[in-house]
Amino acid sequence: MENPVVVDLGFGAAPNTTLELAERLQSTRPNTRVIGIEIDPARVDSAKPFETDTVSFRHGGFEIPNDGPVDVVRAFNVLRQYNEPEVAGIWSTVLSRLSPGGLFIDGTCDEIGRVSTWVALSPEGPESFTVSLRLTQLDTPSIAAERLVKALIHHNVEGENIHRFFTDLDRLWATNAGLGAFSPVQRWVASVRGMKDRGWPVHGTQARWRLGELTVDWDAVAPQR
Numbered sequence: 001m002e003n004p005v006v007v008d009l010g011f012g013a014a015p016n017t018t019l020e021l022a023e024r025l026q027s028t029r030p031n032t033r034v035i036g037i038e039i040d041p042a043r044v045d046s047a048k049p050f051e052t053d054t055v056s057f058r059h060g061g062f063e064i065p066n067d068g069p070v071d072v073v074r075a076f077n078v079l080r081q082y083n084e085p086e087v088a089g090i091w092s093t094v095l096s097r098l099s100p101g102g103l104f105i106d107g108t109c110d111e112i113g114r115v116s117t118w119v120a121l122s123p124e125g126p127e128s129f130t131v132s133l134r135l136t137q138l139d140t141p142s143i144a145a146e147r148l149v150k151a152l153i154h155h156n157v158e159g160e161n162i163h164r165f166f167t168d169l170d171r172l173w174a175t176n177a178g179l180g181a182f183s184p185v186q187r188w189v190a191s192v193r194g195m196k197d198r199g200w201p202v203h204g205t206q207a208r209w210r211l212g213e214l215t216v217d218w219d220a221v222a223p224q225r
């Protein structure tokens, strides 16, 4: 990807998330082009004055209005407005617009981004599921169940993988409570390690876990029925 194209799909009432994403990418990949896309034309109009050499805003939806394929699509708090049976079709529409090796992030978070979950998809389909939490004053990790992606939110019930995931994680968080006296980060890292020891297909290393993240294979949490 020489000049990556990154899409912030459904950027919302203000262009803040798109501009922030562009600013962050600027430091690691200065040649990245960022496109904010919105289904609401009035929102596009009010974002237009914020366009720069590398950031533009367009009217459109999951079909991603762009001449060529795009490398990354981030859609945060967008699919939750749709019904679960629509998710598979939405995923496949967006995936059909990705370049080889591209990435689609379908995520949800609370208003200030302290509780978040997302699914990462490659052009072949869903690859992983992530929970990301602000660890300070975290009561139980299953708080993230309230912010589950649409594909999982109706499946957090006894007998389903995602329910077992949160049950195990809450138990480990409770078991490691003593470490919280040192830091919630140590408590979290020990809990993530515990998930791995129990056989959950945990991704990454401690460097990532320390951020309050836990990523597992999608198949381990995917709905069973």
Ligand SMILES: C[S@@+](CC[C@H](N)C(=O)[O-])C[C@H]1O[C@@H](n2cnc3c(N)ncnc32)[C@H](O)[C@@H]1O
Pocket (backbone or CB within 6 Å): 009, 010, 011, 012, 013, 017, 037, 038, 039, 040, 043, 060, 061, 062, 075, 076, 077, 078, 081
């Ligand atoms: C809750 S806001 C999320 C804003 C921002 N992404 C965030 O997380 O703060 C959802 C936005 O998605 C837009 N939206 C809904 N369906 C869409 C679609 N199919 N394509 C593009 N935008 C869409 C809505 O108009 C709304 O502005």
